[in-house]
Amino acid sequence: MPMFVNSIVLKKFRNYETLDLGFSSGINVIVGPNGSGKTNILEAVSVAANIRSFRGAADADMVKWGEESYFCRLTLSGSAFKELEIGYSSVPGTTRKKAKVDGCEIHRASDYFGRLLTVIYSPGDTLIISGSPEVRRRFFDAIIARVDREYLPLIGEFKKILASRNRLLKALLEKRTRVSELDVWDEMLATSSSGIVNKRMDFLESFTPSFIGAYQRIAKQDGVPVLRYHGTLGEGSVYEIREKISASRRRDIAAGMTTAGPHRDDYVLYHENGRPFSSCSSQGQKRTASIALKNAERLFIEKATGERVVLMVDDVFSELDPERRENIVDSLQGDNQVIFTMVNTGSIDLANFCGARIFNVGSRGIIS
Amino acid sequence: MPMFVNSIVLKKFRNYETLDLGFSSGINVIVGPNGSGKTNILEAVSVAANIRSFRGAADADMVKWGEESYFCRLTLSGSAFKELEIGYSSVPGTTRKKAKVDGCEIHRASDYFGRLLTVIYSPGDTLIISGSPEVRRRFFDAIIARVDREYLPLIGEFKKILASRNRLLKALLEKRTRVSELDVWDEMLATSSSGIVNKRMDFLESFTPSFIGAYQRIAKQDGVPVLRYHGTLGEGSVYEIREKISASRRRDIAAGMTTAGPHRDDYVLYHENGRPFSSCSSQGQKRTASIALKNAERLFIEKATGERVVLMVDDVFSELDPERRENIVDSLQGDNQVIFTMVNTGSIDLANFCGARIFNVGSRGIIS
Numbered sequence: 001m002p003m004f005v006n007s008i009v010l011k012k013f014r015n016y017e018t019l020d021l022g023f024s025s026g027i028n029v030i031v032g033p034n035g036s037g038k039t040n041i042l043e044a045v046s047v048a049a050n051i052r053s054f055r056g057a058a059d060a061d062m063v064k065w066g067e068e069s070y071f072c073r074l075t076l077s078g079s080a081f082k083e084l085e086i087g088y089s090s091v092p093g094t095t096r097k098k099a100k101v102d103g104c105e106i107h108r109a110s111d112y113f114g115r116l117l118t119v120i121y122s123p124g125d126t127l128i129i130s131g132s133p134e135v136r137r138r139f140f141d142a143i144i145a146r147v148d149r150e151y152l153p154l155i156g157e158f159k160k161i162l163a164s165r166n167r168l169l170k171a172l173l174e175k176r177t178r179v180s181e182l183d184v185w186d187e188m189l190a191t192s193s194s195g196i197v198n199k200r201m202d203f204l205e206s207f208t209p210s211f212i213g214a215y216q217r218i219a220k221q222d223g224v225p226v227l228r229y230h231g232t233l234g235e236g237s238v239y240e241i242r243e244k245i246s247a248s249r250r251r252d253i254a255a256g257m258t259t260a261g262p263h264r265d266d267y268v269l270y271h272e273n274g275r276p277f278s279s280c281s282s283q284g285q286k287r288t289a290s291i292a293l294k295n296a297e298r299l300f301i302e303k304a305t306g307e308r309v310v311l312m313v314d315d316v317f318s319e320l321d322p323e324r325r326e327n328i329v330d331s332l333q334g335d336n337q338v339i340f341t342m343v344n345t346g347s348i349d350l351a352n353f354c355g356a357r358i359f360n361v362g363s364r365g366i367i368s
Numbered sequence: 369m370p371m372f373v374n375s376i377v378l379k380k381f382r383n384y385e386t387l388d389l390g391f392s393s394g395i396n397v398i399v400g401p402n403g404s405g406k407t408n409i410l411e412a413v414s415v416a417a418n419i420r421s422f423r424g425a426a427d428a429d430m431v432k433w434g435e436e437s438y439f440c441r442l443t444l445s446g447s448a449f450k451e452l453e454i455g456y457s458s459v460p461g462t463t464r465k466k467a468k469v470d471g472c473e474i475h476r477a478s479d480y481f482g483r484l485l486t487v488i489y490s491p492g493d494t495l496i497i498s499g500s501p502e503v504r505r506r507f508f509d510a511i512i513a514r515v516d517r518e519y520l521p522l523i524g525e526f527k528k529i530l531a532s533r534n535r536l537l538k539a540l541l542e543k544r545t546r547v548s549e550l551d552v553w554d555e556m557l558a559t560s561s562s563g564i565v566n567k568r569m570d571f572l573e574s575f576t577p578s579f580i581g582a583y584q585r586i587a588k589q590d591g592v593p594v595l596r597y598h599g600t601l602g603e604g605s606v607y608e609i610r611e612k613i614s615a616s617r618r619r620d621i622a623a624g625m626t627t628a629g630p631h632r633d634d635y636v637l638y639h640e641n642g643r644p645f646s647s648c649s650s651q652g653q654k655r656t657a658s659i660a661l662k663n664a665e666r667l668f669i670e671k672a673t674g675e676r677v678v679l680m681v682d683d684v685f686s687e688l689d690p691e692r693r694e695n696i697v698d699s700l701q702g703d704n705q706v707i708f709t710m711v712n713t714g715s716i717d718l719a720n721f722c723g724a725r726i727f728n729v730g731s732r733g734i735i736s
Contacts, residue, residue, distance in 0.1 A: 033689035034652020035590060061647045123651045123687065174542055221731060222403060279429045283491045283683065284402020284711065315651065318686030319491065321401035321711045343652065343689040363589060 001025075001078040002308030003116065004337035005045060011071040012064040014040035021367065024357035025077065028339045032361025038341035042120060042312045045339070048074045048084045049116040049310075051099060051109055055124075059088045059097060076116065084116060114146075117307055119298045122314040125290035130278045133266035140267055143297050144203050147304035151199055158192045158262060165189055166257045173256040179249075186245050189261065193245075194238040196262040197229075201236050204229055204267070207296055214295035218288050218327045223272030225289065230268055232260035284320055291316060291328055311338040318343070329353075369393075370676030371446040371484065372705035373413060379439040380432040382408035389735065392725035393445065396707045400729030406709035410488060410680045413707070416442045416452045417484040417678075419467060419477055423492075427456045427465060444484065452484060482514075485675055487666045490682040493658035498646045501634035508635055511665050512571050515672035519567055526560045526630060533557055534625045541624040547617075554613050557629065561613075562606040564630040565597075569604050572597055572635070575664055582663035586656050586695045591640030593657065598636055600628035652688055659684060659696055679706045686711070697721075 010019040015037040030038045039055075043062070046054040053062060063070045069089030076082060085100040099106045106112045128139050144151045165185040171177045208227050215225050234240035248260050269277040269289060277289055298309050311332060317325050332338055345358070360368045378387040383405040398406045407423075411430070414422040421430060431438045437457030444450055453468040467474045474480045496507050512519045533553040539545045576595050583593050602608040616628050637645040637657060645657055666677050679700060685693050700706055713726070728736045 034587070034656065034687075034692055035650045037650075039650055055647075057647055061643070065641050065643065219402070273433050275429070275433065279425055282403045282405075282407055288402065315687055319402075319683055319711065324402055343687065 002335045002337070003076060003078040003310070004308075005116070005310060005339075006075040006077050008041070008044060008048075009071075009073040010041075010044050011069075012067040013044050013070040013072055014062055014064060016040065017064065019367065021359065023337065023339065024355065025337055027353045027356035028337070028359065029345065029353065029356055030339065030341045030359045030361060031343070031345055032341075033343065033363050036361040036363050038361055039122075039314050042314055042339060042341060044072045045074065045310070045312060046118060046120060048072045048086050049118045051086065051097075051112060054120045054122065059095075060090060063088065063090070074116070079115070081115060084112075114305075117301055117305065117309040118312060119294055119301070119309050120312045120314065121291060121294050121316045123316060125294065125316070126283070126286040128293055129269060129281075129286045129289050133264070136267045137263075137265065139293070140200065140203070140207075143207070143300060144199060146301055148199065148203075154192070154195050154199065158196055161185065161188045161192050162258055162261065162263060169252055169258065170256045172253050179253070182249065186249070187242070189258070190238055190242040190245055193233055193261050194236065194241045197231050197233070197241070197265070198236050200262070200265070201229055207300060210296035210299045211292055214292035214299075214331065215289060217295075217331050218292060218324050219285075222285060222288070225272070225277070225292075226270040226274075228268050228270065230266040231262075232264045233262075284324065287316060287319055288324060295331060308336050311336050313338060313340045315341050315343065369446040370703045370705070371444060371678070372676075373484070373678060373707075374443040374445050376409065376412060376416075377439075377441040378409075378412050379437075380435040381412050381438040381440055382430055382432060384408065385432065387735065389727065391705065391707065392723065393705055395721045395724035396705070396727065397713065397721065397724055398707065398709045398727045398729060399713055400709075400711070401731050402711065404729040404731050406729055407490075407682050410682055410707060410709060412440045413442065413678070413680060414486060414488060416440045416454050417486045419454065419465075419480060422488045422490065427463075428458060431456065431458070442484070447483070449483060482673075485669055485673065485677040486680060487662055487669070487677050488680045488682065489659055489662050489684045491684060493662065493684070494651070494654040496661055497637060497649075497654045497657050501632070504635045505631075505633065507661070508568065508571070511575070511668060512567060514669055516567065516571075522560070522563050522567065526564055529553065529556045529560050530626055530629065530631060537620055537626065538624045540621050547621070550617065554617070555610070557626070558606055558610040558613055561601055561629050562604065562609050565599055565601070565609070565633070566604050568630070568633070569597055569599075575668060578664035578667045579660055582660035582667075582699065583657060585699050586660060586692050587653075590653060590656070593640070593645070593660075594638040594642075596636050596638065598634040599630075600632045601630075652692065655684060655687055656692060663699055676704050679704050681706060681708045683709050683711065 004025040005023050007020070007022045010016045013019070019041070021041070030041055032038050043053050043055060043057070047062070059070075068091050069087065071087045072085065074084045076084065081102050083100070083102050085098075087098045089096050099112050101112065101115065127135050141151070141155065165182070168177065168181055168185060172179060172182075204227065211227060212224055215222070229235060233244045244260065252259050271277065271280060277286060281289070298311065301309055313332065317328065320328070362368065372393040373391050375388070375390045378384045381387070387409070389409070398409060400406050411421050411423060411425070415430070427438075436459050437455065439455045440453065442452045444452065449470050451468070451470050453466075455466045457464050467477075467480050469480065469483065495503050509519070509523065533550070536545065536549055536553060540547060540550075572595065579595060580592055583590070597603060601612045612628065620627055639645065639648060645654060649657070666679065669677055681700065685696065688696070730736070
């Protein structure tokens, strides 16, 4: 039996004074008007799974208005452990956050992560397509880090090299040192960059077929999308990267910082005809692509871990046409537990969800 | 009779080889699946009204795939002129863009702007709430500029002063000049900043009631939102601003740039209880706030110009609950011409739209 969230208990979290919900192991649908607190439930699950909010919210913002602490407990089935708890409290002078597994406090975040695997489909996901390169790097870096334990240390090392080289470039701008000082840093930058770019390119090669499959399952008529890595230092070999670093040295010195490298690279999505999605696609196509990226992410994590991911789908259907909606619901169906939120059940054919558990949230956050 | 768009003719624009549509002076609804080209029609109207795409697209991206030029003609009623045309062509070596009013070419953009007033409600508008301060400054600056002819020159002057002061700060960082050189620039910066901040604060005072009214008309249960100006140099008086500039001088010199001023100020939206919308509101509440901002913008422009604005509503309903949808449709009703796009008419009660003209777009962009 795949892992799933059996129940959630919330105290003083967002708009909930208390909440105690039992989930179905299959499809769950949370229905309610805007601002009633549907997404807050998904956020609580994500906090319990990943310590942090998927919306990037500060803990203080998740505490119910006028209170000083929040608490969130998940009970699980199909896993080696039964209970995840996150508690946060902030009174003037002391702020505490505790994470517990089966009642035992966990002191290192890395011992907590990865116990409950979640993927969240949320309205802001289209920014992966149309937002800044940083948004895309963050999205892909997070997936690579989940399936390759060497990747995060490599990124950490690169950041240190980059910071040192940038300090040196700033000193050069102010004529406080000599250009030859750069040599050793350029070499380290080349080796480190090549390591990262190679991992990214390898990853993209295995990720792309899953992504294309996921996209075409939703909208075959759109053609085959192309996902490409744009390396500001070329695309992989240390030799090429070394050449490009030395070619951009003058520009780097003039700018007082490293102008090219993995920290400036981008992943770009194109239509079959070669036009970029960011400027040549409709809102619905961007939505389709972002859902396909998430579907591919989920397949990737499941393959790497051998575990099932809990899927949380935060009202991403609304701007899609009926055919795409159908196809997405189909592509989410499986053994996975899924928690949907929607403003009304009319946006989806509930007949598809045999045995789904429906939760109605009132305008004051009361659940029936 | 208020101004309205009678018909639109497109050639080689986005997915349209040719398109010739006659609009109703009241409600128009463009219905079709994702990627069929609904938004492209609104984009064409916005290009003809404002020379530029409301999506920020490059002209080359608006040319139909494989072609070299696009053309867009609007015929209008209820106005002193009858026809607006925009043509763009790009062959290797020459790129041309022409704007014509009643067949006569217009050479200065400022002679073209403002002839057809439009407000576009689009899915990306929630970024006005949750995006960077720059997005908000751009939104409000554009409205102020539309109703106050002194505002843009003031901003232009400020930018020059800022650039000069930044050059000086950079020279100071490199020890190429003396600190006393800053005095004259600080004084100019204070006067210019104060002028801008005062205009912004005055504007906000008259804008806020329209905004609150518009918000409450959509969602009374959310309470009274508060819109506040966050001035990095205080909020208006030259005296205070001068003090703050001199207090931040050391920081500015260390950073090599001007760290506070109207170019760093922000507008922040709060709930009645004081929590910011950006981190403490649902997607639906952000949507509601962004539509209310646009409604207030429209009222402002209509009051300032005595003209009616053509409203284009690009599928912003989908994530809203039925009550908010109803309320928005009510608040858009009036003498104005409205062009809606939606993936299916089910998202709105068409009975509200008596006499609406419905256009069905097929998956290949063919309109019936």
